[in-house]
Amino acid sequence: MTAVVETEGLTKFYGRRRGLEDLDLEIRPGEVFGYLGPNGAGKTTTIRLLLDVIRPTRGRMSVLGMDPRDPAVRGRIGYLPGELALEGREKASEYLDFLGRARGGVPRERIAALAERLDADLSVPMGKLSKGNKQKVGLIQAFMHEPEFLILDEPTSGLDPLVQQEFLAMVREVRSGGRTVLMSSHVLAEVEHVSDRVGIVRSGRLVAVEDIAALREKAVRRVELHFDAPVPREAFENLPGVRDLKVEGAGVRCTIDGRPDALVKAAARFTVVHLVSAEPDLEEIFLTYYSESEEEGRHARAGVQEPA
Amino acid sequence: MPALVSKSLRDYRRSLIRWTIGIGAFFTLYLSIYPNISENKEIYGAQALAKYPGALRDLMGGMEDFTSGIGYLSSVVYQLFGPMLFVVCAMLLGNRAIAQPEEAGTLELTVTLPIDRRRLVFERFVALALGLLAVAAATFLLVWVLSAVSDMGVPADRILAAHTGVFLLGLFFGVLALTVGAATGRKGAAMAVVGVVAVGGYIVETMGKNVDWISWLRWISPFHYYLDGRPLHQGFPVGDYLVLAGATAVLLITAILAFDRRDVGV
Ligand SMILES: Nc1ncnc2c1ncn2[C@@H]1O[C@H](COP(=O)(O)OP(=O)(O)O)[C@@H](O)[C@H]1O
Ligand SMILES: [Mg+2]
Numbered sequence: 001m002t003a004v005v006e007t008e009g010l011t012k013f014y015g016r017r018r019g020l021e022d023l024d025l026e027i028r029p030g031e032v033f034g035y036l037g038p039n040g041a042g043k044t045t046t047i048r049l050l051l052d053v054i055r056p057t058r059g060r061m062s063v064l065g066m067d068p069r070d071p072a073v074r075g076r077i078g079y080l081p082g083e084l085a086l087e088g089r090e091k092a093s094e095y096l097d098f099l100g101r102a103r104g105g106v107p108r109e110r111i112a113a114l115a116e117r118l119d120a121d122l123s124v125p126m127g128k129l130s131k132g133n134k135q136k137v138g139l140i141q142a143f144m145h146e147p148e149f150l151i152l153d154e155p156t157s158g159l160d161p162l163v164q165q166e167f168l169a170m171v172r173e174v175r176s177g178g179r180t181v182l183m184s185s186h187v188l189a190e191v192e193h194v195s196d197r198v199g200i201v202r203s204g205r206l207v208a209v210e211d212i213a214a215l216r217e218k219a220v221r222r223v224e225l226h227f228d229a230p231v232p233r234e235a236f237e238n239l240p241g242v243r244d245l246k247v248e249g250a251g252v253r254c255t256i257d258g259r260p261d262a263l264v265k266a267a268a269r270f271t272v273v274h275l276v277s278a279e280p281d282l283e284e285i286f287l288t289y290y291s292e293s294e295e296e297g298r299h300a301r302a303g304v305q306e307p308a
Numbered sequence: 309m310p311a312l313v314s315k316s317l318r319d320y321r322r323s324l325i326r327w328t329i330g331i332g333a334f335f336t337l338y339l340s341i342y343p344n345i346s347e348n349k350e351i352y353g354a355q356a357l358a359k360y361p362g363a364l365r366d367l368m369g370g371m372e373d374f375t376s377g378i379g380y381l382s383s384v385v386y387q388l389f390g391p392m393l394f395v396v397c398a399m400l401l402g403n404r405a406i407a408q409p410e411e412a413g414t415l416e417l418t419v420t421l422p423i424d425r426r427r428l429v430f431e432r433f434v435a436l437a438l439g440l441l442a443v444a445a446a447t448f449l450l451v452w453v454l455s456a457v458s459d460m461g462v463p464a465d466r467i468l469a470a471h472t473g474v475f476l477l478g479l480f481f482g483v484l485a486l487t488v489g490a491a492t493g494r495k496g497a498a499m500a501v502v503g504v505v506a507v508g509g510y511i512v513e514t515m516g517k518n519v520d521w522i523s524w525l526r527w528i529s530p531f532h533y534y535l536d537g538r539p540l541h542q543g544f545p546v547g548d549y550l551v552l553a554g555a556t557a558v559l560l561i562t563a564i565l566a567f568d569r570r571d572v573g574v
Pocket of ligand 2: 045
């Protein structure tokens with residue numbers, strides 16, 4: 001099967017400012033691809049290039065097997081911009097009607113069903129909508145024509161947790177329907193539960209593309225164990241993957257790289273009363289990636305060894 | 309009607325209504341004082357007006373024959389203020405085609421619709437032209453009725469000729485704003501260009517009649533192709549109007565090509 005997105009050396013400079021450089025990316029049919037990176041990394045630049053909003057400085061790309069310059073390809077895409085602007089007296093329902101007609105017609109019932117799912121009020125003038133409600137309108141227009149490929153730039157920003165859950169359910173439904181999703185975020189937690197693979201960008205370069213399961217294994221996470229009685233420090237020293245060990249009476253704190261297996265086995269010899277394992281945090285994952293890339297290597301390793 | 313044309317017209321509706329009312333109020337005000345002027349020939353007659361400095365008279369289009377219906381209409385209504393109101397209205401509409409939505413950020417979603425970029429500009433132009441045509445048609449009917457009511461004795465086809473010129477002139481400047489917006493994405497730039505071309509063009513055309521060293525510039529002034537044919541006196545200056553329409557078409561093509569080439573929203 002042909003790739004949904006294929007780029008080769010895709011590069012965008014804004015004047016002399018680098019937006020994205022030498023991106024080689026492949027997104028496969030039917031997958032949810034999480035596109036991660038801190039602010040200013042180049043996520044929006046990539047997405048705008050794929051939609052022909054901006055033009056590459058150099059490099060090649062194809063989207064759904066076509067040149068993005070061809071307007072027909074855009075009819076097969078649902079797009080949520082990162083900075084969605086909705087304004088004026090026009091009601092959201094009228095705007096959605098227009099977008100639907102421009103894309104060749106969308107049944108009203110489908111719009112109404114999506115609005116109900118996300119609990120969006122479409123009868124309010126768009127200029128009066130809160131950020132969260134604008135985001136809902138943005139999601140509705142991206143999903144409403146049931147596109148083959150959804151491109152969502154920071155889709156969960158501004159959504160309250162309940163709506164976020166509903167949104168993630170919608171993404172899962174899209175994937176089970178065999179359709180493809182590209183969603184960007186600067187927070188891993190927002191994409192990790194639905195993504196099959198993630199790409200990590202930093203300063204305009206793709207640092208890594210990982211299977212989400214593999215990424216979890218690589219992730220650094222903080223673990224805290226509490227026992228019913230004080231434990232000896234030696235029992236936890238020099239375990240593979242365990243760093244920053246702190247033993248204080250009946251409490252053990254450390255960070256682990258990758259699998260927690262050795263730590264769990266060591267802890268099993270005592271009576272565990274409480275176990276906390278923090279979600280791996282993206283910043284730390286970034287640091288592991290940086291320490292692997294030669295250019296930033298030294299700098300990033302220093303960061304890992306001296307946590308603030 | 310294509311989705312983008314009807315959507316744009318819906319967006320413009322309020323301001324179209326406001327401009328129709330505003331321009332209509334201007335025409336009504338000026339036409340309603342005409343009876344007063346035609347009855348006071350000693351104040352507004354040729355000798356009285358001859359007291360004004362020549363340059364000022366030139367700027368006001370000569371100010372000959374204030375007291376006849378045609379003279380009054382052509383020097384008061386259709387000389388400066390009428391066209392300028394249309395120019396400003398068209399400029400603001402022209403900015404709403406590309407530059408304003410681009411600066412507001414709403415254009416991003418529009419360009420990701422399955423509509424060709426060139427078509428997008430063209431459909432926005434169609435909406436601009438139709439919107440301006442609606443304002444022109446409504447205000448033409450108003451002038452026609454008012455001039456008949458106040459016994460100005462101006463044939464309807466002359467008013468139509470002048471009004472068509474105002475429309476074409478407005479459309480030209482509207483498309484000029486659209487084109488600068490399509491090329492740069494900045495509505496400030498579009499307004500600056502329209503301001504300079506409109507004010508400069510008007511001055512060049514009116515002063516150029518008697519000032520030799522600028523008279524050669526008259527042929528590049530858009531106002532030349534409206535004022536020079538004296539449509540209220542002589543009927544449709546077909547050739548001049550075709551030049552205006554042709555220049556508008558050239559601008560439109562420039563807009564389409566410029567917008568098709570560039571990044572949006574950067
Ligand atoms: N319109 C622009 N003009 C100049 N620089 C830009 C523009 N848009 C983005 N950039 C720069 O390109 C880089 C990538 O930006 P962006 O793609 O918006 O990042 P992200 O979406 O990951 O936050 C940043 O350094 C940003 O400052
Ligand atoms: Mg962004």
